Amino acid sequence: MTTSPGIEDLLEQELRDIFGKEYLSSDIRVGKGRVIARLREVSRLWEKTRLLTLAHRVGLLISKAIIRTNMNGLNDIKNNIILSPIAEYVTPNTTFAIRAERAGIGHEYTSIDIARKAGEAVIEAVKAKYGLPPKVELDYPQIVVHVDVIEKEMYMYISLTGDLSLHRRGYRIYDHPAALKPTIAKAMILLSGIHDNEILLDPMCGGGTIPIEAALTFENTTNICMDINSRHLNGARMNAIAAGVISKIKFVLGDTRNIGGSVSEIVDHIITNPPYGIRLGNPRAIRKLYKDFILSAYKTLRYGGKLTIITPEYNYVDAVIEAAGMTLRKIHERKVAHGGLYPRIIVYEKK
Ligand SMILES: C[S@@+](CC[C@H](N)C(=O)[O-])C[C@H]1O[C@@H](n2cnc3c(N)ncnc32)[C@H](O)[C@@H]1O
Structure with a gap:
């Protein structure tokens, strides 16, 4: 799960309250703006996910790695994606898009560089498994693959909550110019x-x-x-x-x-x-x-x-x-x- 940096502990507590021990294994890890949990089972996942009020995105974690902040970091991203099980989810029959985010200082690359490199890697991984590439569809992809680089960490996950962040509650029909998340x-x-x-x-x-x-x-x-x-x-x-x-x-x-x-x-x-x-x-x-x-x-x-x-x-x-x-x-x-x-x-x- 992702959220605003600074409220991860509250999201972790909310997750424990909603999912309970029956669903969650005890090793919950917290990173900057992220909470990573292992689920014992996925039945009723969507029903429970909908109750979270502090999460921005909920995703299935495909790869997490330490990467370099200089230009070599792009190759680290590519290598980790190729070694990941991404081709079990993205196939030649599915369309996909990469949504990349970058936070932290000292990166020699931009989020656009990350998206380009990650896209190449997903195509390569799918081709290696099936002999055919998947199709990129930026507007209405069937599978949204997030690649977030937060300081030295890369998190790659498939969105389980659609393309919009959950902080965009449906009720905001009047958009105040300085609205709080x-x-x-x-x-x-x-x-x-x-x-x-x-x-x-x-x-x-x-x-x-x-x-x-x-x-x-x-x-x-x-x-x-x-x-x-x-x-x-x-x-x-x-x-x-x-x-x-x-x-x-x-x-x-x-x-x-x-x-x-x-x-x-x-x-x-x-x-x-x-x-x-x-x-x-x-x-x-x-x-x-x-x-x-x-x-x-x-x-x-x-x-x-x-x-x-x-x-x-x-x-x-x-x-x-x-x-x-x-x-x-x-x-x-x-x-x-x-x-x-x-x-x-x-x-x-x-x-
Ligand atoms: C940062 S915004 C609040 C945004 C709000 N939390 C939201 O999510 O939409 C600050 C608000 O303070 C209001 N404000 C400024 N001076 C004020 C005053 N003297 N009395 C009451 N409200 C005031 C502004 O009109 C503005 O709507």
């Missing part, structure tokens, strides 16, 4: 520790990803989705309709700098993804927004309640809390990959 939203919800019968507020909810994921996870949380922008708030409503959770979310047009002006409840959880400010290009304005938001969030949060935030401005958030003398204690912090950045998810508890 639903898998990361779900990770924030799990890390916050929220449970049924609690009140959650996302005071900068954009397209509604966090309240929607919460509403999909819990029967009985009260979910409040607030944004200052009515276009985004209407978009969040549309997404909630598509997700089938419109009746479980309250939508509020309001300003996060004065939450109490629009939301009368004292809440158990504030879980939010404020603007990062990278695109706004005005660090002072964004810092002022953060400061006013934290002061306002503190008033709306009950004692014992949690503030869970994802931001690249984690040092600034700490500084604001300290300067204001707020009794918000950090109880969790982790780095995650999101949109080419490494923001942190931080959970604070109001003491």
